[in-house]
Amino acid sequence: MPLWRHPLENRSWREEPRGSGSRAVLSGARQCQVVSLAKPCLPKDYIFYLEPDKLESGKGKCSYDPKVDTVSALINEELYAGVYIDFMGTDAAIFRTMGKQTAMRTDQYNSRWLNDPAFVRAQLIPDSSERNDDKLYFFFREKSADAPLSPGVYSRIGRICLNDDGGHCCLVNKWSTFLKARLVCSVPGPDGIETHFDELQDVFIQQTQDTKNPVIYAVFSASGSVFKGSAVCVYSMADIRMVFNGPFAHKEGPNYQWMPYTGKMPYPRPGTCPGGTFTPSMKSTKDYPDEVINFMRAHPLMYHAIYPAHRRPLVVRTNVNYRFTTVAVDQVDAADGRYEVLFLGTGTHAAQRGECSMLRRGLGGHGYHQGWPESCALHHTGAGQRAETPTPRSLPLL
Structure with missing residues (x-):
């Protein structure tokens, strides 16, 4: 009977026959069911049945290439995933599949939305007590669309509304609330020039008593021919939301610089969730006016970047033969x-x-x-x- 063990957790898999099919049993010390806070956690086995005669497409659920950086989150029985959906690895998308809602994705082959991204983390973070305001955040790095005038890679944080249904005319079955912003981790220099760590490697979400405001820890690296190193930066949700509520990035043409959009803003504000705190009368993004959907398609990027707490990293390592790749955080109470x-x-x-x-x-x-x-x-x-x-x-x- 084959046995596989997860490298990070005390769990084990075993395969057992079941009629014409088979079943996989997941067990371990960390698998338990909480009956009462006053009683101990009861061990529980989770059984996954493999049905050979019931196959479904993996498109939008996982990438063809197992070496591609892919992330996913299962929320309300719906799978949200950052994947490459074609065999050649050129069509990157944030997908929603399964569940009862419409299958959704990012705008296809639109480098303004995603430009050869490497997905790092997906995390649901509520905005308020109103569930219709809930947003799913994606952390990723991608190629800069402005190279060679900018760094070759930018770190990003993007978000979508969970109840996004797409547009009714434009962006049909595509996200109509997708926004993204640059995530900066840099060391200020004495001359005002910052040394940037542009390649996001890992993210850890430190929960707090307020579920709307976790602390975001992120590991970055720089791998240029002149400078190599790693850094850890920490971000607040207040700073992240402030950027997403700020001005949108706008370009008049390919030879122009990015500027904050100063024109008339359509209503509701692009990126707002339907049926939420600010749009209680609009139950679906299909109710949004065409000017909102068209604006979203052309302006997914925020103008301001998100800087870490204290505008500097917690940790910096340079001139070493390794780089930081992962991060985990714990809190310890001491006498002082x-x-x-x-x-x-x-x-x-x-x-x-x-x-x-x-x-x-x-x-x-x-x-x-x-x-x-x-x-x-x-x-x-x-x-x-x-x-x-x-x-x-x-x-x-x-």
């Missing part, structure tokens, strides 16, 4: 305060562990202090060493 513990994968059988001090930024909406990491002290964890949770020493909560 709370600390963020960063675990950074390097892809070289070694890891970096960081102890981060916190900067108190004021009371959140639920009466708790929301802290932002201000600095980190890294420690090397070699191959075969266990990355113990560090004992904080001199990094107090301010």
Whole structure:
């Protein structure tokens, strides 16, 4: 009986015969069902039946090439995925399949929307208590459409409304709320010139007591012929939403510079979710006027970029023979305060562990202090060493 084990979690798969088909059983210590907060977690096996006579298309669900960076999120029995849907790997799309809603995708072969992207993460982050405002955020990097006048790669954060139905005339069965913005992680220089880490590698979402405002940790790298290095930046949802609520990027033509759009803004504001806080009378994006849909198709990019907290990285590593590839974050309470513990994968059988001090930024909406990491002290964890949770020493909560 074959057995496979997930490399990061204590789970195992086994295949068992079942009539003409078979079934796969997922079990492990972390698979459990919570019955009551006062009672322990009860172990539970999840059984997935493989039915050979019931096949369906994988188009829009996964890429043909397993080496392509693909992300997905299953929300309300609907699959949202960032994939390449053709065999040649030229048609990148953010897809919605399965479920009861209309199958949707990004505008095909439109480099303003997606330009040879590498998808990194997809995460549902609510905007408000109104479910119709819910948005799915995609983190990715893509080729710059302005090269060679700009860096070859930009890091992006894009978002869509979960209840997007597309347009009724233009953008039929295509997202009519897709927007994206540049995600910046850079080191300010003494002469005002910033050193950028433009290649997004990984994202970790640190949940808080307010589900609308998680903390976003992101790993970036720079791999140019002159400068190589890695950095970790942290972002707030307040800063992200401020950019998405700001001006749209606009170009008069291919030889013009990007400028903020200053013309008349159609109503409702492009990117607004139907039936939400600001559009309670519009139940579908198909109810949006044509000028809104046409504006969205031509202006998916926001003018301002999203900068990290304190406008600088938490961690920077240069002139080393490795780069940061993954990040995970935990919070540790100590006698002298709370600390963020960063675990950074390097892809070289070694890891970096960081102890981060916190900067108190004021009371959140639920009466708790929301802290932002201000600095980190890294420690090397070699191959075969266990990355113990560090004992904080001199990094107090301010």
